[in-house]
Amino acid sequence: MEENLKTMKAWQLHAFGLENLTLDNVDIPAPKHNEILIKVGAVSLNFRDKAIVDGIYTPDKIQFPVIPVSDTSGTVVAIGSGVNRFKIGDRVTSHLYSHWIDGKPADNEQEFSLGSPLSGGLAEYMILEEGSTVFSPxxxxxxxxxxxxIAALTPWYSMVTCGNLKTGETVVLQGTxxxxIFGLQIAHALGAKxxxxxxxxxxxxxxxxxxxxxxxxxKQTPDWATEVLNLTNGIGADQILDIAGGEGLNDSVRAAKVGGQVSVIGFLQGQNTNLDLMNVIFKRTRVQGIAVGHLKxxxxxxxxxxxxxxKPVIEKIYSFEEAIEAYQHLAKGAFGKIVIKIS
Incomplete structure (x- = not known):
């Protein structure tokens, strides 16, 4: 990093609503003990990012202004004291729940998540903690x-870490x-149907x-759960990645085999549901709430x-100046991912 460079451009959210996301000049933060400073190469958008801007995702945790977007990749350009895992020039990627390293998450894990309440990566430079950063593939x-x-680690943690996915098992994935899409690619690579x-x-x-x-x-087959049963000879799927949430959770339970796992990941159709508990009980369904995964x-x-x-499926890459358009694209939906190239 140029030694005389003291300010950077960063998108900051000043209040809820996309109209309150502005491109500002701010000071480049200096890495403290056990911290690294990265020059951001790119960020990708998730439904979480839209929900934060809209004020429907833990709104009480946000302190304005905040630099949004958690999912960041770039190059280390400065290191703080005590850093020995990374060196200048290393390519690294951020981890959403920055203090969740392994095992079960802490009760306050959300307080240490990037993009809100902690500063995110929609900027030219970003601070990351050494212990909560991974080398980029x-x-x-x-x-x-x-x-x-988020988009890749969530299905990996669901299917592999929690679900112990095996070759020949069946996974149902909702939407594109x-x-x-990452869940599809991972399951296919590991030999699942x-x-x-x-x-x-x-x-x-x-x-x-x-x-x-x-x-x-x-749309053509609204009773998709019965169709899943038909496609699995009446047995049901070993794992379901439930992205929709809402009342559709009952369909996921129906589509799962006895003793199957339903990973509750999203809430596109609502944050509440009237769940048929008798079906859950009789089928011995494991309904697993998933909030991404740990660093290990x-x-x-x-x-x-x-x-x-x-290889990740990216529908479109926007420039740094086109961040608003990228959010608007996210609201319409995409096949795979939407990325904003920073540098």
Whole structure:
């Protein structure tokens, strides 16, 4: 980093609403003990980022102004005292829950999440803690690596860390957003059978090109859970990645096999549900709430991405100045990921 460079451009959210996200000049932060400063190469957007701007994701935790976006990849340009894991020039990627290293999450894990309440990566430079940062996969560039912290780690942690996914098992994935597409790629690479639900036949074909074994168009077949049972000879799926939430959680339980796992990941159709508990009880369903995953799982996943040469699916890359347009694209939905290139 140039020694005389003291300020940077950063997008800051000053109040809820996309109209309150502005590109400002701010001081470049200096890394303190056990901290590194990275020159941000790229960030990727998640539904969480939109929900933060809209004020529907832990709004009581936000202190304005805040630099949004958690998922960041870049290059180390300065290090604080006590740092020995990274050196200047290393390529690194952020980890959303910065204090969750392994095991079970702490009760206050959300207080240490990037992009809110902690400062995020939609800026030219960003501070990260040494202990909560991972090396970027060698097979991916910054734009690709920036898509991993939430959208890839969530299905990996769900299916592999918590679900112990095995070759030949069946996974159901909902939709064609970032989490589902990464889930499809991971499950396919590990030898699982994949069933993906979508309302768009064109997107369904793209998913098949990525390895989906079966596509269920839930507009043409609203009772997609019964169709999953038909496709699995009445047994049901070993794992369901439930992105929709809301009342659709009952369909996920129906589509799972006896003793199957339903990973509750998203809330696109609502944050509340009337769950048929008798079905859960009789089927012995494991309903697992998932909030991304810990750093150890992230490192294991990155090795798998290099091993299986998994390449993130990016629908569009926006320039740093086009951040508003990127958020608007996110609101409309995307096949895979939306990325903002910073430098």
């Amino acid at each position: 060698s097979s991916l560039n910054d734009e690709e690596a920036s898509t991993l912290p 957003g970032g989490v589902s 994949t069933i993906l639900t979508t309302s768009d036949d064109e997107k369904g074909q793209k998913a098949k090109d990525l390895g989906a074994d079966e596509i269920v168009n839930y 799982a992230f490192e294991e996943m990155n090795k798998a991405f290099d091993k299986y040469n998994i």
